[in-house]
Amino acid sequence: MALLEVTNLHAGIDGKEILRGVDLAVKAGEVHAIMGPNGSGKSTLAYVFAGKNGYEPTAGEVRFDGKDLFEMEPDERAAAGLFLAFQYPLEIPGVATMTFLRTALNAQRKKRGAPELSTPDFIKRVREVARNLGVDQEMLRRAVNVGFSGGEKKRNEVLQMALLEPRLAVLDETDSGLDIDALKIVADGVNRLRSPQRAFLVITHYQRLLNYIVPDVVHVLSRGRIVKTGGKELALELEARGYAEYQEEAVA
Amino acid sequence: MTDVKVIKTAAETTLANAFAEARARLPGDDAIAAQREAAFELFAKEGLPHRRIEEWKYTDLRALMREAKPLAGAPDAAARERAKTAGALLGDVETRRLVFVDGVFVAELSDLSGLERGLQIGSLAAALAEGDPTVLGHLGKLAPARDVAVALNTAFMGDGAVIRIGAGATIERPLHLLFVASQKPAATFARSLVVAAPGARAMIIEGYEGPAGSEYQVNSALEMVVGDRAHVDLVKIITEGADALHVSTLAAAVAANARFNAFTFTLGGAVIRNQMFLNFDGEDTVAGIRGATLLKDRQHADTTLFANHIAAGCQSREVFKAVLDDDAHGVFQGRIVVRRGAQKTDAKMMTRALLLSERAEADNKPELEIFADDVQCGHGATAGALDEELKFYLMARGIPAAEAEGLLIQAFLGEAIDGIEHAGLREALMERVAAWLKARG
Numbered sequence: 046m047a048l049l050e051v052t053n054l055h056a057g058i059d060g061k062e063i064l065r066g067v068d069l070a071v072k073a074g075e076v077h078a079i080m081g082p083n084g085s086g087k088s089t090l091a092y093v094f095a096g097k098n099g100y101e102p103t104a105g106e107v108r109f110d111g112k113d114l115f116e117m118e119p120d121e122r123a124a125a126g127l128f129l130a131f132q133y134p135l136e137i138p139g140v141a142t143m144t145f146l147r148t149a150l151n152a153q154r155k156k157r158g159a160p161e162l163s164t165p166d167f168i169k170r171v172r173e174v175a176r177n178l179g180v181d182q183e184m185l186r187r188a189v190n191v192g193f194s195g196g197e198k199k200r201n202e203v204l205q206m207a208l209l210e211p212r213l214a215v216l217d218e219t220d221s222g223l224d225i226d227a228l229k230i231v232a233d234g235v236n237r238l239r240s241p242q243r244a245f246l247v248i249t250h251y252q253r254l255l256n257y258i259v260p261d262v263v264h265v266l267s268r269g270r271i272v273k274t275g276g277k278e279l280a281l282e283l284e285a286r287g288y289a290e291y292q293e294e295a296v297a
Numbered sequence: 298m299t300d301v302k303v304i305k306t307a308a309e310t311t312l313a314n315a316f317a318e319a320r321a322r323l324p325g326d327d328a329i330a331a332q333r334e335a336a337f338e339l340f341a342k343e344g345l346p347h348r349r350i351e352e353w354k355y356t357d358l359r360a361l362m363r364e365a366k367p368l369a370g371a372p373d374a375a376a377r378e379r380a381k382t383a384g385a386l387l388g389d390v391e392t393r394r395l396v397f398v399d400g401v402f403v404a405e406l407s408d409l410s411g412l413e414r415g416l417q418i419g420s421l422a423a424a425l426a427e428g429d430p431t432v433l434g435h436l437g438k439l440a441p442a443r444d445v446a447v448a449l450n451t452a453f454m455g456d457g458a459v460i461r462i463g464a465g466a467t468i469e470r471p472l473h474l475l476f477v478a479s480q481k482p483a484a485t486f487a488r489s490l491v492v493a494a495p496g497a498r499a500m501i502i503e504g505y506e507g508p509a510g511s512e513y514q515v516n517s518a519l520e521m522v523v524g525d526r527a528h529v530d531l532v533k534i535i536t537e538g539a540d541a542l543h544v545s546t547l548a549a550a551v552a553a554n555a556r557f558n559a560f561t562f563t564l565g566g567a568v569i570r571n572q573m574f575l576n577f578d579g580e581d582t583v584a585g586i587r588g589a590t591l592l593k594d595r596q597h598a599d600t601t602l603f604a605n606h607i608a609a610g611c612q613s614r615e616v617f618k619a620v621l622d623d624d625a626h627g628v629f630q631g632r633i634v635v636r637r638g639a640q641k642t643d644a645k646m647m648t649r650a651l652l653l654s655e656r657a658e659a660d661n662k663p664e665l666e667i668f669a670d671d672v673q674c675g676h677g678a679t680a681g682a683l684d685e686e687l688k689f690y691l692m693a694r695g696i697p698a699a700e701a702e703g704l705l706i707q708a709f710l711g712e713a714i715d716g717i718e719h720a721g722l723r724e725a726l727m728e729r730v731a732a733w734l735k736a737r738g
Contacts, residue, residue, distance in 0.1 A: 095693050098685060123695035135690045139708025145691070148704065153695035188708075205694060 046111060048073045048244050049213055053105035056093045062103065063089045065269035071213065074241040078255055078280060079248045081266035082288040087248045088132060090266070091217040095129040096122055110212065123149075124156035126212030130202040130219050137189040142201075145189045146171060146208060153209060174207045178234045196227035203234035214238070215246045220254040232257030252284035267291040309344050311365040315484075316452055319368055323455060324425035332437055336451035339442070346445045355628040355660050356599040358446075361568050362542060366514045368453065369483035372398035376479030380406055383477045383506055386536060386729055390721040392473035392502060399478060400485030400517075401456045415466025415497070421457035421488055432459055435490055439520040440548035441574055447546050450518040454488035457517075462497040464524070471500040471719065476517060478507025478541065484514040495524040495552070500719060501531045506565070509539040521549040525579060528556040530718060534726075537566035539594075544570045553579025553608065560717050561588040561600065562726055564733065569598040577604070577611040577639070584613040587716045589726070591733050592625035592657075599628035604646075606639040609669075615646035615676075618713040620706055621657035622737060632664040635672050642672040650680040651709050653702075653737075703734040 047070035054067040063086045071077050081087050092100040094107065096119035107114040109127060117125065137145065150170075151161040162170065175182060180200055190198050199219055206214055216235070220228055235245065235258050247258055255263075255277065263279040264271045265288075272291050273279065305313070316337050323333060345362060346353035372380075380398045395418065396406035402420035409418060424432040440447045458474050476487060493499060507513055515537065523529045537543045543566040551557045561571050577584065590598050604613055619627040629648045650659030661678035683705055691701035710730055717723045 095689075097689050097693075118698070119689060119692040120695050120697045120701075123693055129693050131690065131693075135687055137687055137690070137705070137708065139711045140704050144704070145694070148700065149691075149694035149696050152697060152700060156695070209694065 047071055048110060049246070050108040051105070054093070054102060054107060055104035056089060056100060056102040058089070058099055058101075063269055064093065066105070067266075067269070067271055069264065069271060071244045071246060073212070073244050075262065076239065076245040076247065076258065076260045078260040078263045079246060079266050080250065080252070080263060080280060080283055082292060083250065085266045086269045087250075087266055088217055091129055091215050091248055094122075094127065094215055095119055120152065121156065123209070123211075124153040128206050128209060128211030128214045130199075130206060130214060130216045132218040132221055134190050134198040134202050136191045136193070138191050140189050142185050142187060142189050143168075143171065146205065149205070150208060171208060175204060177237065178204055178207060179230060180204050195222040196224070196230075199223060199227065199231050200234070203231055207234065207238055212242065213244045213246065215248065217248050218250065219247070220249055220251060228254065229257060252280040255280045265291050306345065306359055308362050308365040312449070313341065315365070315368055319453070323453070324422050326428050328433065329425055329436075333452045336442065336448040339448040340445055340452065343445050352444070352601060352630070355630070356568070356570050356597070358544075358570075361597070362514070366482050366484040366512070369399035369401075369479075369481070369485045372401055372403065372479055376477075377403055377406065379479065380477040384473065384475045384504055386504070386534060386725060387473070387502070387722070388725045388728065390471070390719070390725055392471045394473045394475055395458055397456065397458070397474070397476045397487055399483060400476065400487040402458070413466065413468050413470075415463030416468050417461040419459040421459055421490070422455060424459045429459070431461065431492065432490060435492060435520060435522060436488070439522070439550055439574070439576070440518055440546060444546070444572070446516060446544045446570065446572070447518060447548075450486050450488055450516050450546065453486035453516070454518075455486060457487040457489035458491075459489070460491045460501070462491075462493045462499050464494040465496040466494070466498070468497075468499040471502050471722070473502045473504065475504045476506075476515070478511065478513045478515065478538065480508050480511050482512045484516070487517045489517075489519045491519065491521040491529075493521070493523050493527040493529050496526045497524060498528045501529065502534065502722070503531065504534040504536070505543060505545070506536045507538040507541055511538055512540045512542070513538070514542045516544045518546040518548070521547065523549060523551040523555045523557050525552045526554045527552070530558045531560070532717060532722060533559070533561045533571070535561065535563045535566060535569055535571065537569070539565065539567060541566045542568045546572050546574070548574045550576045550578050551582050551584060553581060555579065555582045556584070557582060558585040558716065558718065559587070560713075562729075563588065563590040563592075563598045563600065564729065566598070567596060569596070570601070571599070572601040573603065575602070575604045577606050577613065578608055580608045581610040582612070584611065585716050586613060586615045587713045588617040589710045589713045589730075590617070590619040590627055591710075591730065592619070592627055593622040593737070595624045597626045599630070601628075601630040602632065604631070604633045604644065606633065606635045606642045606644060609639050610641045611639065612643040615644075615648075616713045616716060617648040618710050619650045619659060620653065620710065621650060621659055622653040624654070624656045626658045626660075628660045630662045631676070632666070633674065633676070635665075635667045635669050635674060637668045640669045640671045642669060642674065644672070644674045646676040648678045649709070651706065652680060652682050699738060703731070706734060707731070
């Protein structure tokens with residue numbers, strides 16, 4: 046059985062339907078890319094998975110590891126192993142990065158019935174993860190994302206991912222606002238986390254990111270539906286020809 | 298103009314009777330007695346402050362104080378015993394404790410041993426009885442006589458702390474004035490005086506606590522002189538019992554090149570009025586006036602600040618944060634006045650309220666009055682709910698809703714609490730905040 050099973054998912058914001066019957070299955074170990082034009086519902090899909098307020102599913106179902114995702118609060122989804130890397134990571138003045146990371150990690154461990162990490166063990170763990178990702182220790186001393194550049198914020202998302210070790214990571218336009226060097230660093234961080242137990246759903250408008258995070262499957266999302274599925278070559282095709290034909294197809 | 302005969306409330310009548318009965322045995326010489334009489338006369342004329350008095354608009358004492366409790370009298374043995382465990386909030390912060398039970402100084406619970414050089418500690422009752430010239434010279438000079446709460450305090454003041462810090466003396470251990478109420482529903486009127494001579498350095502913690510279930514009434518006032526180049530930190534911790542009525546006043550005169558920090562932590566009490574009257578009399582002082590308030594149930598707390606910039610070149614920062622849950626009502630009135638001669642004043646006031654319930658209410662009234670033409674002044678006020686986007690971000694990382702809210706609330710208050718220079722005290726207050734959040738569930 047797939048780790049993530051999406052069946053005929055309909056969802057919207059403020060009563061406006063944006064997802065109009067999404068079907069998707071992602072198995073452990075796979076990397077799926079979801080590509081599509083602006084307004085096709087990519088970010089809505091990410092928020093519906095993570096459980097953001099106001100993004101209401103109206104029909105269909107999503108099973109994560111066999112469990113009904115919509116029965117779970119956002120924090121329970123995270124503890125079950127779902128991670129959303131935000132397109133626009135938020136700044137949280139006054140909350141120290143280390144406090145944030147420790148609270149998150151221990152809350153997840155607690156929910157899974159694992160013992161909380163002691164402060165020294167936790168610090169060791171974070172330092173190690175930061176070192177592997179080339180994240181400056183200085184970043185850990187600041188308030189969450191406060192004063193971070195766009196690249197630093199995305200790198201911080203990858204750091205959180207590496208620390209929390211999710212089973213499915215949803216990357217929402219992680220490439221947006223990154224120059225090529227920052228993009229490589231972030232992609233490298235993601236690639237280090239690829240494993241047979243872990244799946245990725247990479248949401249992107251451009252093919253560029255997929256040069257560095259090479260997907261197993263590529264889906265085209267248009268007007269709230271997946272209109273085409275193929276291998277990694279589909280991304281190159283889209284880059285060359287644009288989304289125009291899929292937009293028409295979805296209308297038809 | 299015809300005289301309007303004001304009908305006295307029950308509380309006002311009780312206070313009048315109490316004064317008539319007690320005036321002869323209250324401490325002090327004829328001059329003090331005259332001061333008491335004048336103060337009481339003001340009260341007799343004005344009555345309890347009510348909503349038509351602008352400064353008391355949001356805290357109508359005439360309505361909120363339905364009855365006046367009898368004067369407390371000397372604390373009994375049981376009250377003294379309970380006072381031993383008071384002040385636990387400070388945890389392992391090392392202080393020199395000065396304990397007042399029902400407004401009366403209790404020497405055997407206080408630490409008067411090995412006073413640092415330059416430090417003198419006494420009780421107001423003793424100072425008034427002896428006619429201490431320093432005390433007589435300062436008492437009533439700083440607190441505004443026209444304020445009725447101050448007038449009541451002046452009329453009834455029985456005891457309090459008298460602290461003198463000599464020129465250039467550095468007092469390492471914070472002085473902890475701990476005002477503890479006993480179980481009896483009584484009224485106390487403590488009056489304290491702190492005189493920090495030029496170049497002195499000290500930290501004063503002024504704590505108030507008492508039992509829940511007793512409708513006791515506290516009216517406390519502290520007058521403070523901060524000399525040239527002195528550095529004084531004052532931290533007031535209001536954790537009264539759930540049914541208490543607390544009115545307290547700080548009146549300070551800050552001289553040239555001084556540093557003065559005042560922080561108020563407001564958490565306990567049914568009705569709380571915390572008022573501050575600050576005069577920046579000397580040039581080039583740096584002041585930080587901050588506060589953190591946490592209220593729930595039907596608590597009402599009013600912080601009223603009057604910062605009077607008289608001399609040139611002073612900097613003041615005012616940061617007040619309030620977290621309001623359930624049906625709580627938080628009030629902040631802040632008035633900064635910059636006098637004609639106070640050129641180069643740099644004053645910035647920010648007040649923010651965080652509403653955790655739709656029924657909670659915040660009234661923010663920042664005011665600036667500027668009579669000088671070369672100043673940098675500003676103020677801001679906001680009131681709003683927790684940021685749902687931030688909460689979602691935290692929850693998306695696995696942090697449960699209550700804990701996510703707690704982190705954001707701590708961060709919100711942190712901006713004010715971080716202004717306290719004493720690290721141990723900062724931590725103690727943050728721990729109290731965490732406990733408050735935990736009780737909220």
